[in-house]
Amino acid sequence: MNLKDTPLWEVFVRSKNGLSHQHVGSLHAVDATMALQNARDVYTRRAEGISLWVVPSNAITASDPVDRGEFFEPTASKVYRHPTFYEIPDEVGHM
Amino acid sequence: MYTQALNDKDPSPAEDTIEDPVLAERFQSRIDQELRIEANDWMPAAYRRTLQRQIAQHAHSEVIGMQPEGNWLTRAPTLKRKAILLAKIQDEAGHGLYLYSAAETLGISREEMESQLLTGKARYSSIFNYPTLNWADMGAIGWLVDGAAIMNQVPLCRCSYGPYARAMVRVCKEESFHQRQGYDIMTQMAKGTAAQKAMAQDALNRTWWPSIMMFGPHDSDSSHSEQSMAWKIKRFSNDDLRQKFINATVPQAEYLGLTIPDPDLKFNEETGNWESGPIDWDEFKQVLAGNGPCNHLRLSTRQRAVAEGEWVREAAAAHAAKQSARATNKEEAA
Ligand SMILES: [Fe+2]
Ligand SMILES: [Fe+2]
Numbered sequence: 001m002n003l004k005d006t007p008l009w010e011v012f013v014r015s016k017n018g019l020s021h022q023h024v025g026s027l028h029a030v031d032a033t034m035a036l037q038n039a040r041d042v043y044t045r046r047a048e049g050i051s052l053w054v055v056p057s058n059a060i061t062a063s064d065p066v067d068r069g070e071f072f073e074p075t076a077s078k079v080y081r082h083p084t085f086y087e088i089p090d091e092v093g094h095m
Numbered sequence: 096m097y098t099q100a101l102n103d104k105d106p107s108p109a110e111d112t113i114e115d116p117v118l119a120e121r122f123q124s125r126i127d128q129e130l131r132i133e134a135n136d137w138m139p140a141a142y143r144r145t146l147q148r149q150i151a152q153h154a155h156s157e158v159i160g161m162q163p164e165g166n167w168l169t170r171a172p173t174l175k176r177k178a179i180l181l182a183k184i185q186d187e188a189g190h191g192l193y194l195y196s197a198a199e200t201l202g203i204s205r206e207e208m209e210s211q212l213l214t215g216k217a218r219y220s221s222i223f224n225y226p227t228l229n230w231a232d233m234g235a236i237g238w239l240v241d242g243a244a245i246m247n248q249v250p251l252c253r254c255s256y257g258p259y260a261r262a263m264v265r266v267c268k269e270e271s272f273h274q275r276q277g278y279d280i281m282t283q284m285a286k287g288t289a290a291q292k293a294m295a296q297d298a299l300n301r302t303w304w305p306s307i308m309m310f311g312p313h314d315s316d317s318s319h320s321e322q323s324m325a326w327k328i329k330r331f332s333n334d335d336l337r338q339k340f341i342n343a344t345v346p347q348a349e350y351l352g353l354t355i356p357d358p359d360l361k362f363n364e365e366t367g368n369w370e371s372g373p374i375d376w377d378e379f380k381q382v383l384a385g386n387g388p389c390n391h392l393r394l395s396t397r398q399r400a401v402a403e404g405e406w407v408r409e410a411a412a413a414h415a416a417k418q419s420a421r422a423t424n425k426e427e428a429a
Contacts, residue, residue: 045185065133
């Protein structure tokens, strides 16, 4: 068994033109070509997609869940970024 | 069943039961609020371990589960049936992959899981240690085994651990085809010649009890699932799921004109449940202990497949190394 040396890839599928690629899972493969073929065989057996991306898992930099509060703090405190923060008089109608 | 691992006692030492109480409380409250836990979130060591064991066992079940059906691939009665069976088995390989990937997010390597299976350290569902003796077994397996799996897997789509829940959503989408193709085989055989009907009945006779054993011991005998319930890994008890399965299956057998091999099976007007006769738990324990009719065959077949595939993995790795060396050379020359 030498699966350990086989890199892990993350698989993204675009289900149809007009939609973005979405993460669907991961798999092991020695290179990008094999990763694409395996991804096709495993993740698109029922016409789930028309385009595939495979990305080496170790190429992804993720935010740390421990710092979640701090890291995403600006989104919580800036309520004025949302349209609902502003009151438009009824007379003005839809805006 | 595929959650049989949850019926076992957590075998690890108590050392990591000392958790930061603040983190532990926050964790449980997230679970109570039906929030999902994701791969990099803090989680109690026992939660991680339980899931690693559970998801790995589930993955092993999908992989080993290809063997009983693989046994009939070359002897399928028609090309259509062969193509369908092949597609079904291919799905099971995919299920294994989704699940291994989900387990890997918990920090256990694919290699470690695979070696646990190959050395007999890890279990897989007891059901796959029975032989497939006639073609109708392909019908009975799809109908009953995949049917039981669906009962068990649908609630797992809401499991508290995000990657496992998402893998289950994919799996469940595919399982419905598995059960229907099985029932389709049974329908055709049950409506066929007397000999075909007898084969269907024979398959039902042998598959029935092992199928309802898949749900694991009675609730009164499986005290270990309480924690899994609190963690929302498990949502329904073994007996609840088993009852649901029996209630759904009895009318289906009736439609086929086949008899469920349980002379004590009776309908309870009050509860609306079909109550089964006593289950032979000795048989279940024997199969789990490695003494089922096919335990040895299943494991040795898997070991042989891995050994015989070694050169393929080596060749693929060598090819990838060569390609990447060539690419580097070209870059340097340019
Ligand atoms: Fe499956
Ligand atoms: Fe299945």
